Amino acid sequence: MLLHKWLTSFGRYIMLMGRVFSRPERMRMFLKQYVTEMTQLGINSIGIVLIISFFIGAVICIQMKLNIQSPWMPRWVAGYTTREILLLEFSSSIMCLILAGKVGSNIASELGTMRVTQQIDALEIMGINSASYLILPKIIGMLTIMPFLVIFSSATGIIGAYGTAYLGHIITPDDLTQGLQHAFIPWFVWMSIIKSQFFAFIISSVPAFCGYTVEGGSVNVGKASTDAVVTSSVLILFSDVFLTQLLS
């Protein structure tokens, strides 16, 4: 029964994506929506990404220094591990998990409310492909802005780590710099960005599906919002395992 329900939902999701990825009726309107969504979903998320990344960067550095470092290890090891954690997992996967909460609930509740207040029906009556008009700019907007968020997150995390060096005197700035520069592999940056593109698709398309297919009233909109966050978070974690294996 559960499998049947899951397969039905998956089939409906694929069918919806089929409608979403069709040529926009008016390119001018699509571009307008695209810029709006990029601002609403991406640029408005920069603040929270920077705050979280700064503090997580600082905390990782402190934890590494206090718990990992020993007299048998080089002094730069805390800086090195901080960089690797930020680049490989935090700035792509964990940051996307956070965004799944913020952006996912936003998309699901917006589309769900549009559905129950007949705004989506109004678009359909006008002869507009509502799925493409509403969802495609969100997906493309998130895919566009996500690499920037990943880069900002990594950079701010490193600034947070320097904060512990300059303000907290946990580690010397020289040791931290040496660690951050040690055995740097540029591919890890690309890996982070590639992973984040998959996660951006999940964060925008899954909540859009949950919101677009709402039936009923406000209670169901709330439920769709919760389902959107839970489902996209699980899918991010699940796909992270495969992507990490595939890209490493």
Added chain:
Amino acid sequence: MIEVKHLYKSFGDKEVLKDINTVFEDGKTNLIIGRSGSGKTVLMKNLVGLFIPTKGEILYDGRNFVNMSKHEKVMMRREMGMIFQSAALFDSMTVLENVMFPLDMFSSMTLRERIHRAKECLDRVNLSGADEKFPGEISGGMQKRVAIARAIALNPKYLFCDEPNSGLDPKTSLVIDDLLHSITQEYNMTTIINTHDMNSVMGIGENIIFIYEGNKEWQGVSSEVMGSTNAKLTDFIFASDLLKNMRKIVMDNGLQL
């Protein structure tokens, strides 16, 4: 003109519409009336293509809407305007942007022309001062008028209204009724209104279809309602004691409404 021929609609085992046959004429306000759950909204959703009929034909000036391809249906819908019960305005857009929306999507007008046309439509519904307001900042009656302005922006041939007076006071309802009636004549549209409002029935009902438990029970004009001998219709129209007594006085004295 819209012709409905032998229309059936079922949801699972439940047959909601049963062999509906009717004609909605051009330049007239066609009213669909009936009790809640009688199938009025289902009939309208079939007409606009939000539901697919189980059986039957819907002919728009001779073109069968049911058999049309997806693309043909999309093109057909551009000839339709619809006013929803909840107005269904886009709440992220201002009043002016809402009215401009169909023009932005489908017209080849310049920005200046689109703004001019949207303002013209807002003027037509007496809402010229509310351009920059958002739907959440205006009253229910004003929202309905914006919805009418949006629906007529592209000069549709067919206008559908799902309970346009729901949630409005009697006076505002009369304003909306008058507006729909005059716009129908002005644009020579085929207007179909789903309603419970007896003021609408008596005031603007040029062609009234009474749906009872999924069947077309009665069809006529507002002047015929009073003298109708159909028990189900009179029971529905004159549901309150006040209306029953009024009807009795009118009938006993040979008066006209």
